[in-house]
Amino acid sequence: MDFDLNEEQRMLAKTVADFCKQDSTVERFRKLRDADGDGWERRVWQQMGELGWLGVPFPERVGGFGGAFVDAALILEQFGRTLVPEPYLSCLVLGGYALLLGGSEEQQRRFLAPMVEGRSAVALGWAERRSRFDPSRVETSATRRGDGWHLEGEKIFVLDGHAADEVVVSARTDQGVGLFVVPGDAVDRQLLRLLDGRRGAHLRLDLDVGDDRRLSVQDGAEVLRRVLDYGAAATVAEGVGVAQSMLSRTVDYLGEREQFGVKIGSFQALQHRAVDMFVEVELLRSINMESIVRADEEGIERERAISAAKLQLADGGLQVARQAIQLHGGIGVTDEHDIGLFFKRMHVLATVGGDEAHHVARYAKRMD
Amino acid sequence: MDLTFSAEDEAFRQEVRGWISGAMPPEMRAKAAANHHFSMPEIMQWHKILYAKGWVAPHWPKEYGGAGFTATQQFIFAEELERAGAPGLSPFGLVMVGPLIQRFGTDAQKARFLPKILSGEEVWCQGYSEPNAGSDLASLTTKAEDQGDHFLVNGSKTWTTYAQYADWIFCLVRTSHEGKKQAGISFLLIDMKSEGVEVKPMLTLGGTPAFCDTFFTNVKVPKDNLLGPLHGGWNLAKALLGHERTLVGSVGIVERGLRVARRIAAAQVGPDGRPLAQDPLFRAKLARLEMRLRAHRMANYRAVAVQAKGHHPGPESSILKLVGSVLTQKADELAMELMGHDQLSWLNDAGAVPEFERWVPSQYCYDRATTIYAGSNEIQKNIIAKLILGLPKQ
Numbered sequence: 001m002d003f004d005l006n007e008e009q010r011m012l013a014k015t016v017a018d019f020c021k022q023d024s025t026v027e028r029f030r031k032l033r034d035a036d037g038d039g040w041e042r043r044v045w046q047q048m049g050e051l052g053w054l055g056v057p058f059p060e061r062v063g064g065f066g067g068a069f070v071d072a073a074l075i076l077e078q079f080g081r082t083l084v085p086e087p088y089l090s091c092l093v094l095g096g097y098a099l100l101l102g103g104s105e106e107q108q109r110r111f112l113a114p115m116v117e118g119r120s121a122v123a124l125g126w127a128e129r130r131s132r133f134d135p136s137r138v139e140t141s142a143t144r145r146g147d148g149w150h151l152e153g154e155k156i157f158v159l160d161g162h163a164a165d166e167v168v169v170s171a172r173t174d175q176g177v178g179l180f181v182v183p184g185d186a187v188d189r190q191l192l193r194l195l196d197g198r199r200g201a202h203l204r205l206d207l208d209v210g211d212d213r214r215l216s217v218q219d220g221a222e223v224l225r226r227v228l229d230y231g232a233a234a235t236v237a238e239g240v241g242v243a244q245s246m247l248s249r250t251v252d253y254l255g256e257r258e259q260f261g262v263k264i265g266s267f268q269a270l271q272h273r274a275v276d277m278f279v280e281v282e283l284l285r286s287i288n289m290e291s292i293v294r295a296d297e298e299g300i301e302r303e304r305a306i307s308a309a310k311l312q313l314a315d316g317g318l319q320v321a322r323q324a325i326q327l328h329g330g331i332g333v334t335d336e337h338d339i340g341l342f343f344k345r346m347h348v349l350a351t352v353g354g355d356e357a358h359h360v361a362r363y364a365k366r367m368d
Numbered sequence: 369m370d371l372t373f374s375a376e377d378e379a380f381r382q383e384v385r386g387w388i389s390g391a392m393p394p395e396m397r398a399k400a401a402a403n404h405h406f407s408m409p410e411i412m413q414w415h416k417i418l419y420a421k422g423w424v425a426p427h428w429p430k431e432y433g434g435a436g437f438t439a440t441q442q443f444i445f446a447e448e449l450e451r452a453g454a455p456g457l458s459p460f461g462l463v464m465v466g467p468l469i470q471r472f473g474t475d476a477q478k479a480r481f482l483p484k485i486l487s488g489e490e491v492w493c494q495g496y497s498e499p500n501a502g503s504d505l506a507s508l509t510t511k512a513e514d515q516g517d518h519f520l521v522n523g524s525k526t527w528t529t530y531a532q533y534a535d536w537i538f539c540l541v542r543t544s545h546e547g548k549k550q551a552g553i554s555f556l557l558i559d560m561k562s563e564g565v566e567v568k569p570m571l572t573l574g575g576t577p578a579f580c581d582t583f584f585t586n587v588k589v590p591k592d593n594l595l596g597p598l599h600g601g602w603n604l605a606k607a608l609l610g611h612e613r614t615l616v617g618s619v620g621i622v623e624r625g626l627r628v629a630r631r632i633a634a635a636q637v638g639p640d641g642r643p644l645a646q647d648p649l650f651r652a653k654l655a656r657l658e659m660r661l662r663a664h665r666m667a668n669y670r671a672v673a674v675q676a677k678g679h680h681p682g683p684e685s686s687i688l689k690l691v692g693s694v695l696t697q698k699a700d701e702l703a704m705e706l707m708g709h710d711q712l713s714w715l716n717d718a719g720a721v722p723e724f725e726r727w728v729p730s731q732y733c734y735d736r737a738t739t740i741y742a743g744s745n746e747i748q749k750n751i752i753a754k755l756i757l758g759l760p761k762q
């Protein structure tokens with residue numbers, strides 16, 4: 001076994017880390033959160049495209065580098081450390097893999113290639129009011145109309161759906177679940193503020209699209225399951241960065257804050273708590289490695305590894321987040337202090353791509 | 369041992385329940401039914417309705433205008449208010465400074481302050497914590513200098529809940545540097561309209577402006593506003609802590625949280641297409657919380673019974689704060705989990721999520737504070753270890 005990154009991966013992680021430190025600090029996220037706009041910047045998305053970060057896991061025919069999911073996960077982990085707001089998880093991973101696994105080569109060139117260049121962002125709308133975390137429970141309908149399709153229904157909490165140029169949505173046809181690419185501005189979008197200060201949209205679909213916008217894959221539900229596994233693995237990868245940041249900020253705080261004439265980090269009760277956090281972060285980091293490596297695999301071990309990683313995020317990761325607030329005392333409960341931003345992001349990551357109950361139930365079904 | 373309420377207590381419960389449902393204005397009832405957040409003006413509106421009925425201060429002796437309820441009746445009343453989803457009253461006047469003025473105040477102070485706390489004409493806030501004096505409250509540095517006929521106050525307080533709505537603030541201030549830190553602290557009542565008082569509201573993790581930084585620059589405070597003896601403020605503060613703890617341990621708050629969770633479970637569709645309330649996994653989670661709450665309720669009843677026999681709540685009331693705060697958080701966590709994707713929402717306009725769910729994420733975030741304020745749970749555990757278990761010092 002070898003858990004080390006190769007030279008190229010180390011370089012990539014370092015470049016991204018430098019970018020986060022210099023160009024996308026937590027302050028940047030906060031400013032964008034508090035401003036009116038989209039919550040992220042096209043300019044930076046394009047820059048990421050130019051740096052090649054939007055192509056790392058995708059094949060060369062769409063302008064990518066033919067790497068593996070691991071490379072995208074390395075980028076996300078760094079993004080988690082400073083809460084980079086660009087839609088990497090929501091669009092590049094969720095939208096991107098939907099196009100890659102569901103679209104014909106022609107459709108990939110048309111919809112995925114522009115995103116790889118940073119000229120476009122493609123979101124994914126699969127959740128519905130009654131779907132919970134099961135992507136095969138689709139009530140949105142797609143009926144034949146002329147040469148194309150009529151889509152009708154609602155998609156909820158489409159992450160970054162408010163600003164996406166295109167959205168891949170699932171809809172039930174008479175042959176099962178199909179995937180369709182709809183132009184963002186052609187649907188009725190209700191802008192949503194999300195718990196972590198990012199944005200999304202509910203989409204009300206009542207529109208016609210051409211047959212060329214139906215992704216070529218037959219079994220859309222199966223593709224969605226794979227895509228959501230990538231999404232789930234992506235939340236864990238980003239969560240490693242978030243958790244690590246919370247741990248190190250909290251350890252720093254314990255070493256600075258004084259009460260009763262001593263550093264509060266000298267209280268054994270708090271030292272043990274910090275150690276508990278450290279343990280959970282290390283477990284998260286470990287299972288994340290299995291999850292991101294297996295994300296590209298077929299079969300049951302992929303699902304098991306990703307679900308186990310999601311549990312570690314939802315359980316251990318949230319413990320880290322809650323303890324981080326607790327150990328900061330009153331200042332941890334202000335909106336002003338950054339620790340709360342990480343706490344909220346962790347909560348969102350724990351939920352997206354299936355919550356704890358969903359993944360435990362799935363694992364239980366796939367246990368020997 | 370008799371663990372039932374007496375027939376009179378049950379009759380009292382019915383009376384209170386009936387009155388509350390009639391007394392809440394329709395808009396307030398609608399908000400309570402939708403589990404919405406109450407603003408300070410709404411809280412004060414409810415305060416005045418309770419005042420008119422004579423029930424705003426169930427725990428105050430009758431001579432000061434209290435309802436004259438027994439300890440058991442107070443507990444039942446609190447449970448029924450939570451059950452109806454009524455706005456929680458501001459505790460600073462009614463629960464904190466009011467009882468202290470009754471115990472330590474001069475006749476003039478009682479006459480000046482108590483009636484207006486009762487009527488809601490004057491709103492209070494609590495100025496204890498400072499940027500560098502949180503858990504270690506005794507190290508506070510806001511100072512009050514004796515200037516003959518008045519004190520001159522300089523310094524700053526922080527995390528002052530709802531100071532922006534307050535007419536008065538009760539403060540712990542340093543009046544002496546001699547001896548132990550605790551021995552140089554006095555308890556001052558300060559008019560927020562005094563020159564030199566400045567309030568800067570801050571947003572909490574819940575997105576609401578629920579607390580403030582409060583600054584004092586050369587604020588003149590009349591000598592008459594000293595409560596209790598000079599340099600004797602620490603004892604007043606300690607007397608208050610018992611009250612604060614039972615308050616936070618309130619069973620009703622957890623009950624309300626559980627009710628919210630159950631309602632979400634009834635409305636959200638589970639993995640098999642049925643309501644989550646019928647899903648074995650989520651049913652078990654709800655059951656578990658209710659079971660923990662049952663034990664907590666009995667612990668509260670025990671504390672009430674001690675009080676009913678005329679004893680002051682001792683350090684054992686510390687466990688009520690510990691358990692109540694943690695269960696409050698657990699109820700929020702469960703409500704969030706039950707919401708599925710809706711838990712991602714943040715105070716959006718109507719229609720984004722069911723009305724009933726709208727405030728849950730904000731409450732979940734804000735309630736991380738329940739284990740921090742009113743003496744953090746770590747500090748509570750230190751107290752229990754020392755005073756109850758008698759463990760040796762570090």
Ligand SMILES: Cc1cc2nc3c(=O)[nH]c(=O)nc-3n(C[C@H](O)[C@H](O)[C@H](O)COP(=O)(O)OP(=O)(O)OC[C@H]3O[C@@H](n4cnc5c(N)ncnc54)[C@H](O)[C@@H]3O)c2cc1C
Nearest residue numbers: 326327329330494496497502503527528529737741744746
């Ligand atoms: C929402 C909210 C509302 C509040 N409202 C008011 C108000 O109206 N008026 C007011 O005066 N104050 C108010 N407070 C302040 C509150 O009382 C303090 O936050 C609390 O006392 C903790 O102090 P601190 O924030 O300085 O944290 P710190 O004391 O710095 O504590 C940081 C961490 O260290 C831990 N710790 C500290 N000492 C020890 C120890 N000896 N052993 C083990 N662990 C320790 C704490 O438990 C905490 O986890 C409010 C706080 C909040 C969050």
